[in-house]
Amino acid sequence: xxxxxxxxxxxxxxxxxxxxxxxxxxxxxxxxxxxxxxxxxxxxxxxxxxxxxxxxxxxxxxxxxxxxxxxxxxxxxxxxxxxxxxxxxxxxxxxxxxxxxxxxxxxxxxxxxxxxxxxxxxxxxxxxxxxxxxxxxxxxxxxxxxxxxxxxxxxxxxxxxxxxxxxxxxxxxxxxxxxxxxxxxxxxxxxxxxxxxxxxxxxxxxxxxxxxxxxxxxxxxxxxxxxxxxxxxxxxxxxxxxxxxxxxxxxxxxxxxxxxxxxxxxxxxxxxxxxxxxxxxxxxxxxxxxxxxxxxxxxxxxxxxxxxxx
Amino acid sequence: xxxxxxxxxxxxxxxxxxxxxxxxxxxxxxxxxxxxxxxxxxxxxxxxxxxxxxxxxxxxxxxxxxxxxxxxxxxxxxxxxxxxxxxxxxxxxxxxxxxxxxxxxxxxxxxxxxxxxxxxxxxxxxxxxxxxxxxxxxxxxxxxxxxxxxxxxxxxxxxxxxxxxxxxxxxxxxxxxxxxxxxxxxxxxxxxxxxxxxxxxxxxxxxxxxxxxxxxxxxxxxxxxxxxxxxxxxxxxxxxxxxxxxxxxxxxxxxxxxxxxxxxxxxxxxxxx
Numbered sequence: 110x111x112x113x114x115x116x117x118x119x120x121x122x123x124x125x126x127x128x129x130x131x132x133x134x135x136x137x138x139x140x141x142x143x144x145x146x147x148x149x150x151x152x153x154x155x156x157x158x159x160x161x162x163x164x165x166x167x168x169x170x171x172x173x174x175x176x177x178x179x180x181x182x183x184x185x186x187x188x189x190x191x192x193x194x195x196x197x198x199x200x201x202x203x204x205x206x207x208x209x210x211x212x213x214x215x216x217x218x219x220x221x222x223x224x225x226x227x228x229x230x231x232x233x234x235x236x237x238x239x240x241x242x243x244x245x246x247x248x249x250x251x252x253x254x255x256x257x258x259x260x261x262x263x264x265x266x267x268x269x270x271x272x273x274x275x276x277x278x279x280x281x282x283x284x285x286x287x288x289x290x291x292x293x294x295x296x297x298x299x300x301x302x303x304x305x306x307x308x309x310x311x312x313x314x315x316x317x318x319x320x321x322x323x324x325x326x327x328x329x330x331x332x333x334x335x336x337x338x339x340x341x342x343x344x345x346x347x348x349x350x351x352x353x354x355x356x357x358x359x360x361x362x363x364x365x366x367x368x369x370x371x372x373x374x375x376x377x378x379x380x381x382x383x384x385x386x387x388x389x390x391x392x393x394x395x396x397x398x399x400x401x402x403x404x405x406x407x408x409x410x411x412x413x414x415x416x417x418x419x
Numbered sequence: 420x421x422x423x424x425x426x427x428x429x430x431x432x433x434x435x436x437x438x439x440x441x442x443x444x445x446x447x448x449x450x451x452x453x454x455x456x457x458x459x460x461x462x463x464x465x466x467x468x469x470x471x472x473x474x475x476x477x478x479x480x481x482x483x484x485x486x487x488x489x490x491x492x493x494x495x496x497x498x499x500x501x502x503x504x505x506x507x508x509x510x511x512x513x514x515x516x517x518x519x520x521x522x523x524x525x526x527x528x529x530x531x532x533x534x535x536x537x538x539x540x541x542x543x544x545x546x547x548x549x550x551x552x553x554x555x556x557x558x559x560x561x562x563x564x565x566x567x568x569x570x571x572x573x574x575x576x577x578x579x580x581x582x583x584x585x586x587x588x589x590x591x592x593x594x595x596x597x598x599x600x601x602x603x604x605x606x607x608x609x610x611x612x613x614x615x616x617x618x619x620x621x622x623x624x625x626x627x628x629x630x631x632x633x634x635x636x637x638x639x640x641x642x643x644x645x646x647x648x649x650x651x652x653x654x655x656x657x658x659x660x661x662x663x664x665x666x667x668x669x670x671x672x673x674x675x676x677x678x679x680x681x682x683x684x685x686x687x688x689x690x691x692x
Contacts, residue, residue: 158692163512184514185514187514192509192512194508199504215423215513215514216514217420255509
């Protein structure tokens with residue numbers, strides 16, 4: 110028995126001989142948050158289904174809490190797993206309270222938790238209303254409350270912030286942080302990249318069923334060697350005329366003073382910029398998750414097109 | 420803590436109450452049986468009094484159309500509906516096995532059918548017992564209610580097979596309609612055609628055995644063999660006198676509940692979501 114919560118070893122899944130997931134390796138530790146990114150059809154949902162034990166891998170192994178999730182031994186562990194599917198519309202004719210009560214019975218969670226969770230996701234005012242009157246955001250919150258039922262040690266959340274307003278999104282990430290602190294591992298699958306960064310420990314980028322990258326954001330940044338963007342304000346033409354700086358200018362024709370530098374030259378360039386007295390402001394931006402994502406995906410497109418020609 | 424199987428059953432039962440299924444089926448059955456017993460008597464020229472066997476005979480021939488239709492309507496989207504809304508996938512990640520979900524749903528929806536049959540036909544029986552002085556009302560209606568329930572349960576189980584075998588609700592509805600049409604109409608017409616068209620084609624025993632392949636025929640067979648044979652006509656009158664024991668017929672009906680449930684559970688296990 111290992112401490113690993115989820116362990117995928119050379120896992121592949123094919124539907125009708127078409128590979129949906131190809132040779133995935135992943136070790137997820139307890140109280141770790143993994144961001145899972147990829148286009149539609151990249152295999153994110155399939156990966157979640159494998160971990161949940163709904164489908165069997167075509168080859169390779171899946172271990173969740175040290176058991177194959179399909180086996181009978183894994184049965185009791187299911188109470189410790191929370192799942193939010195991507196597209197779920199709950200029983201429309203039931204009220205929010207009835208829906209959550211039903212799921213709590215199935216998970217043997219105490220009835221008191223139903224009210225706590227409805228309060229936590231901000232649905233206490235609507236618990237006696239039928240789900241069909243709920244807005245998209247409210248349905249999403251109900252889905253989240255459902256996933257948080259019991260004392261989950263592993264959460265799989267497929268597009269959790271879709272339909273949530275900014276405040277609800279912030280509250281959601283607070284709950285994620287709290288659950289992480291209490292020892293739960295979380296796999297977060299998302300298209301909405303901004304805002305996720307601070308809350309994930311590692312990211313996995315999937316494309317066409319293959320794993321393109323896996324690591325902490327620092328590791329991915331180092332690996333991708335993407336330039337850092339520096340905006341300098343108040344310099345007018347000085348940057349353009351400075352031979353030490355103008356080679357980094359993104360667009361030489363206008364005077365927008367946007368520079369892109371490698372990690373190693375960052376400090377040199379900053380010192381040079383600050384040596385100008387009339388600099389009013391400077392803004393340094395590390396490559397965002399969005400850029401990393403684009404980098405790894407465009408990278409994979411190049412390699413795959415190369416593969417086609419060879 | 421409620422065991423998960425009963426949590427599912429309870430939800431299905433409450434759904435049946437909420438959708439007014441229970442109340443409408445009960446009403447349909449009650450009105451049908453009361454109407455038939457009074458107007459049936461009028462049609463045979465005797466105002467006021469009625470014959471229990473002619474009532475049961477006409478009730479059987481109407482119920483045999485209605486009950487399968489109602490059961491199929493109640494249950495055809497039981498699984499495919501949840502599959503389309505995504506809750507089936509979610510339920511399967513819960514500590515709930517495929518069989519528990521299947522049996523739970525069957526218990527819940529089966530309870531709706533059972534209760535509606537008992538209340539609907541039972542209330543008619545009580546009313547008839549109060550207003551007329553005919554004997555054996557309760558034993559005749561008792562058998563009728565029991566078999567009607569079995570018939571309903573059988574078609575509920577058949578509906579589950581349909582609901583699990585297809586991936587679209589509309590397809591499930593279409594197939595349910597075809598299944599209903601086949602068992603209720605086509606089967607008997609084909610049987611009648613064989614009897615009339617081919618001389619000495621079927622012995623009486625063979626006929627009964629073939630009728631066991633149809634739960635709707637079993638239902639009629641059990642009810643009509645308990646009556647005065649004067650009120651029975653058609654293919655059934657041939658079969659009724661075959662001497663097949665009622666126990667045997669009941670066992671066949673039970674098989675028509677268990678076999679579809681078993682097939683449904685196999686399909687469910689192999690289903691990819």
